[in-house]
Amino acid sequence: MRLSLLLLGTLAQVAVAAEPLSAWQPGVVRSTLLNFIAQVTEPDSDAYRPPAERIAVFDHDGTLIIEQPLLVQMAFVHERVRELAPAHPEWVELAPFDAVLAGNNAVLAQMGFRGTAALVNAAQAGISQAEFRAAVSRFLGQARHPRFEVVYPQLVYQPMLELIALLTASDFRVYIVSSGGIEFIRGLSESVYGVPRERVVASVMKYELREEDEALAVWRKSGFQSLNAGPFKVLNIDRHIGRRPVLAVGNSDGDLEMLSYTQAGPDTLAVLLRHDDAQREYAYADDSVRVLPVAAARNWLVVSMKKDFRQVFPTGSTGSIGGRS
């Protein structure tokens, strides 16, 4: 019994290596992705690009990781507010903190930019960058998703992990381009996605330089120096990377400009993930009303989570190869 299990494990590993993107269902979507990578990397192909030009950009929330019922980073912000509440007794009766402390999900779901910014400033500013990184790390190691009851790093999409790994092995430089906070995403980028910290382009709070213990340190202030959403994703790609990507992957209206900008280059691929799998994840489309018709009109590669993901999460139990289910 023990021997045959070991043998099975070995065979499974071989199967993964021999069959890339194995968490994707065989079909048009998977073969389009494989063909695209083959074309870009094959020197005799018309679509060939030298490694220097192989830039791939991925949105984060909803593209690489679950974003329902709440953005992972907003779960972190709420957790921080609860942690900091004892030092702020006034929060119990002060909006928007009262809604977090009372767990008033109806109010939280309707919260606009002003309220959200107040929570973000309270939770994420007025501390050093080092303190903030430690808080993110604690949260990601402990907090559990309300429905799946696992830590959030286990709720990334296995097919996307495989796509990132295949692109990296094919000499692409993979970037995460997100409207989320840059240091929050960096808490996941290397350990979970295998994407180096410097390849995260995201929103950035205001910083200042302070002397602490006779050494210069970065201090986080209220407000944003960069809100990396919509058209600003493109402008920040130009600022940070300085090249038009050849592949872009997104899932919502916030990715429309990034996908359009990428697609405008020659022999590029724009990919849009649809959340249509209420059973294994969630089904929603209210955040992609603008991008869906554009994707259809321009023939972007539209991915159905339900039909094209053979496996959703790394530890999922649905057809997992090498999973820990």
Next chain:
Amino acid sequence: MRLSLLLLGTLAQVAVAAEPLSAWQPGVVRSTLLNFIAQVTEPDSDAYRPPAERIAVFDHDGTLIIEQPLLVQMAFVHERVRELAPAHPEWVELAPFDAVLAGNNAVLAQMGFRGTAALVNAAQAGISQAEFRAAVSRFLGQARHPRFEVVYPQLVYQPMLELIALLTASDFRVYIVSSGGIEFIRGLSESVYGVPRERVVASVMKYELREEDEALAVWRKSGFQSLNAGPFKVLNIDRHIGRRPVLAVGNSDGDLEMLSYTQAGPDTLAVLLRHDDAQREYAYADDSVRVLPVAAARNWLVVSMKKDFRQVFPTGSTGSIGGRS
């Protein structure tokens, strides 16, 4: 004769490979650099860093390339103003353009931020990013330095090129961190320094997204979204790279914070280049009055161009190995 020259060429190449940093004079500076790289990359060393942490940052003007009698980018700005002048007849009598068009070096040398910004806006904004890149490329291929009478890409420092190459071969990621304009420096980064475009952190003008020929393009506007000088070098290193460097190289007061921040980490190296070689380059120290005493007090590695550079420029005639003198 022909054969012996060929043989000499071969031997010289072997000597370069066998003797890294050969454009540096043997001595304390060169051996400190070699020892530092050996320590960081040797797994048994206390100062060992895994490749992910091997970040090296270099200032640009005066650290990698000549900056006298004028910053290379200001020579470009002046050239652009002269090119654009026919469409702006009013410039002949309008400051600060009149000084550029009359070649009034005394006025240009005293020009403050306001005048410089007016020239920069006229020369570098109101065009697409693609147009700007083409203009930079033309300038770098044609414009010649007034004293050395060669194109500017030939006036980079050979010892620094070798240091960048050795660091890259040792799995460091080398970044250029400059107060100059990011797209101007990207005009040199890959072809001259071997530094990918995405590893340039520098000043950035305001951008907007425009639709051109039915495709989204980045458009350059007047003003700056980021002036990457002094403390902002550190804040932008944190934003762009997200890690404290282990090696920093600079030459002026504008690098003080970047050098201090780097040095505050464990087992790091801060390097300051002094321009003290009027014969082969220039001798000046008026831009490093704050940083020099700090470098002395904190035992940073101070490099004398005169004593520590065996060869200054790639095509220089002083002790050049493999040079085209």
